[in-house]
Amino acid sequence: MWQDDWRDKVWALLGQPWDVIIVGGGITGAGALRAATHLGLRTLLVEKSDFAWGTSSRSTKLVHGGLRYLAQGQFAVTRESVRERERLVREAPGLVEPLGFLIPTYDAVSSSRRTVGLGLAAYDLFAHKWDHPYLKGDDFLFLAPHIRSHQLKGGFRYLDSVTDDARLVLRVIREAVRDGGTALNYASADRLLLGHDGCVNGILVRDVAAERTAELHSRVVINATGPWTDRLRNQVGGEARIRPSRGSHLVFPAWRLPVAQAITLVHPQDRRPVFVLPWEGATVAGTTDLDHSQSLDQEPRISSAEGNYLMVALDAFFPSLSLRAGDAIASFAGVRPLVSAGKSDPSKVSRAHALWQEHGLITITGGKLTTFRRMAVDTLNAVRHLLPDLPVAGQRILMLEPIAAELGGTPSLDSRARRRLLGRYGAEASAVVASALPGELERVPGTDSLWAELRWAARSEGVMHLDDLLLRRVRLGVLLPHGAIPLIDYVRTIVQPELGWQDAKWEAEVARYLDVWAQGYSLPPCRSA
Numbered sequence: 001m002w003q004d005d006w007r008d009k010v011w012a013l014l015g016q017p018w019d020v021i022i023v024g025g026g027i028t029g030a031g032a033l034r035a036a037t038h039l040g041l042r043t044l045l046v047e048k049s050d051f052a053w054g055t056s057s058r059s060t061k062l063v064h065g066g067l068r069y070l071a072q073g074q075f076a077v078t079r080e081s082v083r084e085r086e087r088l089v090r091e092a093p094g095l096v097e098p099l100g101f102l103i104p105t106y107d108a109v110s111s112s113r114r115t116v117g118l119g120l121a122a123y124d125l126f127a128h129k130w131d132h133p134y135l136k137g138d139d140f141l142f143l144a145p146h147i148r149s150h151q152l153k154g155g156f157r158y159l160d161s162v163t164d165d166a167r168l169v170l171r172v173i174r175e176a177v178r179d180g181g182t183a184l185n186y187a188s189a190d191r192l193l194l195g196h197d198g199c200v201n202g203i204l205v206r207d208v209a210a211e212r213t214a215e216l217h218s219r220v221v222i223n224a225t226g227p228w229t230d231r232l233r234n235q236v237g238g239e240a241r242i243r244p245s246r247g248s249h250l251v252f253p254a255w256r257l258p259v260a261q262a263i264t265l266v267h268p269q270d271r272r273p274v275f276v277l278p279w280e281g282a283t284v285a286g287t288t289d290l291d292h293s294q295s296l297d298q299e300p301r302i303s304s305a306e307g308n309y310l311m312v313a314l315d316a317f318f319p320s321l322s323l324r325a326g327d328a329i330a331s332f333a334g335v336r337p338l339v340s341a342g343k344s345d346p347s348k349v350s351r352a353h354a355l356w357q358e359h360g361l362i363t364i365t366g367g368k369l370t371t372f373r374r375m376a377v378d379t380l381n382a383v384r385h386l387l388p389d390l391p392v393a394g395q396r397i398l399m400l401e402p403i404a405a406e407l408g409g410t411p412s413l414d415s416r417a418r419r420r421l422l423g424r425y426g427a428e429a430s431a432v433v434a435s436a437l438p439g440e441l442e443r444v445p446g447t448d449s450l451w452a453e454l455r456w457a458a459r460s461e462g463v464m465h466l467d468d469l470l471l472r473r474v475r476l477g478v479l480l481p482h483g484a485i486p487l488i489d490y491v492r493t494i495v496q497p498e499l500g501w502q503d504a505k506w507e508a509e510v511a512r513y514l515d516v517w518a519q520g521y522s523l524p525p526c527r528s529a
Helices: 005-011 028-036 067-071 075-092 113-126 137-143 167-177 224-234 304-317 368-382 417-433 453-461 466-474 481-499 502-521
Strands: 019-022 043-046 096-106 134-136 152-163 182-184 189-193 200-207 213-223 242-253 261-267 273-279 284-285 330-339 352-357 363-368
Touching: 005 134, 005 182, 019 200, 019 273, 028 167, 028 363, 043 189, 067 075, 067 113, 075 096, 075 113, 075 152, 075 368, 096 113, 096 137, 096 304, 113 152, 137 152, 152 167, 167 182, 167 417, 182 502, 189 213, 200 284, 213 224, 224 330, 224 363, 224 368, 242 304, 242 453, 261 304, 273 304, 284 304, 330 363, 352 466, 363 368, 417 453, 453 466, 453 481, 466 481, 466 502, 481 502
Parallel strands: 019 043, 019 213, 043 182, 096 261, 213 363
Antiparallel strands: 096 152, 134 152, 189 200, 200 213, 242 284, 242 330, 261 273, 273 284, 352 363
16 A cells, blocks of 8 residues: 555546545544545545644644543533543554553642542543542652652542554554545645535645646535644635644653653643653653644744743652753644634633534534544534435444454564554554564664564655654654654665665755754753753
8 A cells, every 4th residue: 555656546546526525634634534435435535745744743642531621611522532532442452552640739739639539530430430549649659759759748540541643643544545545645735626506516636746736526525624724714715713722742761751651740830731651662741732823834843932831840840850951852843723712721722623514615623633533423424415325424433443463473572562563553564564674673772663664654654755754654753862863874774775765865855854853843942951
């Protein structure tokens, strides 16, 4: 899949009539593609950049109910999110994994034990479980030995989940393609096409890589472009409804900020939650929540103010570590498509998703990574008046196919690596292993990734640019110092032959990658650097 001249083959088929065209290759569009193909619809997804380029590769990596939404009265959002989290944990072992979370309680810093306990009780009840024990001081410190002990009363432990968001998008899309769907990255929907009745009946698509265009027609066009939602809606007279909000993160080496479980902190300045969690062999700290006023076409990046904000929280809760911003190895920022509701604080805007139908254009936006399946089901049910022969998209639709319990013939891999491969690649996990040359089933130092994953991605996963490979397919660019450039010569020996790039092309891609990394993933100047 997606090998050699796959783009030309896809372009040769684009002129066929489609039942559904989806614009947007993040998790929302991926879910809609999966649901549509499950229902037997001829479906095309186009993405103007790379799959998961936007918000869906730059989240906090959590599949969670959103405990803080309870305090804001968003009970329906939390209940739906918790139940979708439980479903994803069952469907995607190795990709969506349970993770213990700790909430410390202090005499003068955190919410009272009673308040936090009530919130966690509701959280667990939504999931039909009861697992949020309170641990007293020394017992809590055993699980979080580097947390500030001064005035520590104890804390709660509860369960949420973590994922590799970009890999989740890729697996959903690729399983949809194997089921008959079509997906194309670097294909921009430049203009909506209108029928004689003034309703949307297609798109003008442009190949960003080859500068060719085509007019495509479909019975339904779905706008799943996240922060860019209003651009398509404006073409049919829709008023602006999206409030872009930026969430930024710092990434530390695990040895510098060691946490065995995630820790939910209450920021001392504004009492927003800040998460510190183990992820892919590193530690992620985030997130912020600010209105994003920069161009959506540029790499979003953390600001100095956001970096300082996160460091204040880390300094307050991990004083013994003497962390400096310069200890971080990378940063990343994502832009959330919040639906504007007139609130002054973006942190208080509802995370519920929204569906709009305007002159035949179906828009699905808002929501959360965790609820993408429910968003897909609601979207497909909303277009039944345009597709009268469409069966009801029931709540039993699977986003991910069940995978084999074992990965045979790989004695060099431990059980954790096997589970990880099965989760990220599903039915393709055996092919990933089979593609490995000697030594490539070893982990890339400092990460949980295998060298073979680089080879497989370059060979079969639609990589157009080096940043596709190092920032989304295999996350070395945010997991290793300096964007993994110190390893670039070895990476070259693995992937250049698979990509078929001549030396001049390789050098140009390295230069492009360095620019992308500097713009969106390097460290901001911070006071504590």
